[in-house]
Amino acid sequence: MNSSGSLDSADPLARYSGLFLRDSAVVSYLDGNSLGRPLTASIERVQQFMTEQWGSRLIRGWGEGWLELPARIGDDLGRVALGAAPGQVVIGDSTTVLVYKLVRAAVDARPDRTEIIIDRENFPTDRYVVEGIAAERGLTVTWIGGESEPESDAGVTAKRLSKKLSDKTAVVVLSHVAYRSGYLAEVPALTELIHAAGALVVWDLSHSVGVVPTQLDAWGVDLATGCSYKYLNGGPGAPAFAYVRSELQGELRQPIQGWIGSRTPFEMGQGYTPADGIGGFTSGTPPIIGMLAMQDMIALIEEVGIDAIRAKSVALTRYAVQLAAELLPDARLASPKDPARRGSHITLDQDGFDEVVPKLWAQGVIPDYREPNGIRIGLSPLSTSFAEVELGIWAIRHPGD
Ligand SMILES: *Cc1c(COP(=O)(O)O)cnc(C)c1O
Numbered sequence: 211m212n213s214s215g216s217l218d219s220a221d222p223l224a225r226y227s228g229l230f231l232r233d234s235a236v237v238s239y240l241d242g243n244s245l246g247r248p249l250t251a252s253i254e255r256v257q258q259f260m261t262e263q264w265g266s267r268l269i270r271g272w273g274e275g276w277l278e279l280p281a282r283i284g285d286d287l288g289r290v291a292l293g294a295a296p297g298q299v300v301i302g303d304s305t306t307v308l309v310y311k312l313v314r315a316a317v318d319a320r321p322d323r324t325e326i327i328i329d330r331e332n333f334p335t336d337r338y339v340v341e342g343i344a345a346e347r348g349l350t351v352t353w354i355g356g357e358s359e360p361e362s363d364a365g366v367t368a369k370r371l372s373k374k375l376s377d378k379t380a381v382v383v384l385s386h387v388a389y390r391s392g393y394l395a396e397v398p399a400l401t402e403l404i405h406a407a408g409a410l411v412v413w414d415l416s417h418s419v420g421v422v423p424t425q426l427d428a429w430g431v432d433l434a435t436g437c438s439y440k441y442l443n444g445g446p447g448a449p450a451f452a453y454v455r456s457e458l459q460g461e462l463r464q465p466i467q468g469w470i471g472s473r474t475p476f477e478m479g480q481g482y483t484p485a486d487g488i489g490g491f492t493s494g495t496p497p498i499i500g501m502l503a504m505q506d507m508i509a510l511i512e513e514v515g516i517d518a519i520r521a522k523s524v525a526l527t528r529y530a531v532q533l534a535a536e537l538l539p540d541a542r543l544a545s546p547k548d549p550a551r552r553g554s555h556i557t558l559d560q561d562g563f564d565e566v567v568p569k570l571w572a573q574g575v576i577p578d579y580r581e582p583n584g585i586r587i588g589l590s591p592l593s594t595s596f597a598e599v600e601l602g603i604w605a606i607r608h609p610g611d
Contacts (some may be wrong), residue, residue: 211529211532211533211536212586213600214529214595214596214597214599214600215596215597217525217529217596218595218596218597220501221287221522221525221595221596222518223495223514223519223522223591224595225525226514226592226593227592227593227594227595229249229250229251229510229592230247230248230250230443230592230593231247231248231249231250231253232322235574236574236576237573237574237575237592237598238574238575238576238595238598238599238601238602238605239576239594239598240259240575240576240577240578240587240588240589240598240599240602241289241439241576241577241578241586241587241588242283242440242554242588242589242590242593243440243554243555243588243589243590244415244440244442244578244588244596245439245440245446246439246440246441246443246444246590246593247443247509247590247593248255248443248445248503249443249503249507249510250413250504252443252445252502252503252506255502255503255505255506256499256502256503259498259502263276264499265565266513269606272358272427276496276498277470277496279301279496279498279501280300280301280302280492280496280501281297281299281300281301281488283297283301283501283504283505283508284298284300284301284451284488285297286505286509286512287299287301287442287451287504287508288426288453288506289512290507290508290511290512290516291419291423291424291442291447291511291516292415292419292424292426292434292453293423293424293425293426293427293428293429294426294427294453295427295456296455296458297456297487298426298427298454298456298488299422299451299452299453299454299488299531300451300452300488300489300491300492301438301449301450301451301496301501301504302449302450302452302492302493302496302497303449303450303452303492304447304449304450305335305414305416305435305450306335306339307450307466308435308450308451309335309336309339309340309383309412309414309435309453310339310342310343310411310465310466311354311452311464311466311493311538312433312434312452312454312464312491313326313339313340313343313383314343314347314464314465315433315462315463315464315465315491316380316381316410316412316433316462317347317349317380317381317434318347318462318463318465319410319458319461319462320380320408320409320410322378323377323378323379323408323409324348324349324350324378324380325349325350325351325352325376325378325380325606326343326344326349326350326351326352326378326379326380326381326382326383327351327352327353327354327371327374327375327379327381327382327383328340328351328352328354328382328383328384329353329354329355329366329384329385329408330353330354330355330356331355331365331388331390331391331393332364332383332384332385332388332389332414333385333389333414333416333574335368336383336385336414340383340424342496343486344390350378350488351378351574352373352374352379354366354370354371354374355370357529361435364393364546365388365391365393365394365395365546365551366384366386366393366395366400367396368396368399368403369401370381371400371404372403375403375404375407375409375588376407377407377408379404379407379408379409380409380410380417381409381410381411381412382400382404382411382412382413383412383414384411384413384414384416385413385414385415385416385417386414386415386417386422386424386553387415387417387422387552387553387554387555388417388553389416389446390544390557390580390584390586391544391545391546391552391557392527392545392546392552392553392554392555392556392557393545393546393551393552393553394418394422394550394551394552394553397413397424397429397431398425398428398430398544401413401429401430401431401432401520402430405430410432410433410458411431411432411433412431412432412434412435413426413431413434413435414434414435414436415434415435416435416436416437416440416450417436417440417442417553417554417555418436418441418553418580419436419437419438419440419442419451420440420441420442420443420507420511420516420519420554421441421519421520421523421554421590421591422520422523422553422554423516423517423520426453427455430455431453431455432454432455432458432497433452433453433454433455433458433462434452434453435450435451435452435453436450436451436586437450438450438451438504440508441554441590442504442507442508442514443504443507443590443593444500444501444503444504444507445500445503445504447500448500448501448503448504449496449497449500452488452491454488456487459486459487459488459490459491463484463490464484464490464491464493466493467482467493468482468492468493468494469494470492470493470494470495470496471484471485471489471490471491471492471493471505472484472485473485473486473519475521485499496608510592511592512590513603515538519591519592520591522591522592523553523554523589523591524549524550525596526554526591526594526596526599527545527549527554527555527556527589527598528549528550529599530556530587530589530599530601530603531545531547531549531556532544533599533600533603534556534558534603537603537604537606537607538558538560538598538603538606539606540560541558541559541560541563541585541606542558542559542560543556543557543558544556544557544558544559544584545557549600552571554588554589554590554591555586555587555588555589556579556586556587557584557586557587557588558584558585558606559583559584560583560585561583562583563579563583563584563585564579566585566606566609567579567585569609569610570602570605570606570609573605575601575602575605577602577606585606587599587602
């Protein structure tokens with residue numbers, strides 16, 4: 211196996227790690243999939259916004275570009291990372307709220323159908339929101355996986371999905387990259403199956419956006435959402451994005467009828483008429499400050515290219531898996547073995563890891579812990595070096611040294 215030093219010196223993307231803010235006490239950051247590091251460029255952007263925009267333009271700022279920001283950044287994100295033509299992506303709300311809005315819009319567009327399909331390994335918020343919508347609309351949740359189907363590391367495959375799809379299915383809600391195992395779903399094939407059953411699909415891209423390329427337009431995806439504080443480095447609680455395929459925008463109605471998503475917000479009139487286009491999927495005042503930092507990361511992704519980022523991501527997870535096999539023989543890889551089948555994180559399961567993680571954090575090695583016994587290692591390609599991976603895996607082997 212190559213040393214981390216030789217991998218870092220051969221890495222064409224190594225120089226970008228210097229663009230991120232670093233704290234010398236954090237020697238190995240392995241949680242870029244949960245909260246990305248800030249870019250130093252964002253410090254100046256936020257400061258400048260405070261003084262030159264908020265501080266001096268005050269209320270006038272809304273008419274001088276702030277209100278257009280959600281759709282403008284959405285277009286940039288669509289071009290750089292999503293494979294989406296302009297007018298289909300908008301920034302705002304949290305992923306949780308957008309899952310609600312998009313799934314509700316989708317089930318309401320299939321009024322004769324009675325089921326929502328989702329998998330047991332999906333992120334809790336997605337599952338909880340779907341359960342809530344089912345209760346609200348009198349629908350049934352049809353689950354993929356769980357106790358009777360212990361195939362979690364295999365993720366949602368065409369075979370598993372086909373068994374559940376029927377003419378009762380209104381909507382299927384899936385994650386592109388599974389938050390625990392890192393399993394990478396085959397979006398085009400699964401989307402095609404779902405459409406063949408006459409249903410709509412909502413893809414959650416939280417764990418793939420900015421690190422795994424997608425072609426939402428070409429793949430025929432209906433609806434998608436995802437976080438901006440993971441691999442888009444937008445900062446804690448930065449707003450999410452929604453993708454609504456242009457052909458569906460006129461047909462779908464989202465449930466949170468707010469004034470900013472109405473056709474004429476400043477007429478303050480009676481009765482709600484949704485804005486045309488993607489604007490109709492927004493609701494209230496956009497969180498402008500939260501949208502600042504993600505713009506620096508989107509620009510950097512454009513400069514580097516999403517395919518080069520994916521290539522480094524694959525190299526990083528491959529290296530982490532090889533090292534873990536050598537140094538942590540008792541840990542079980544709870545992620546796909548084939549790098550082409552996983553996103554940018556891996557999970558290693560071993561009893562006792564719950565006690566290891568606090569020791570790691572105390573020494574500046576920061577992965578995260580996922581129940582029931584997993585250490586999750588998230589590798590953000592532009593800010594993580596191979597040396598950090600090596601140091602992290604050694605620390606798991608000898609926690610507390
Ligand atoms: C991180 C994540 C979320 C988080 O949703 P928030 O509303 O930002 O808390 C949702 N879904 C998936 C798949 C995630 O990975």
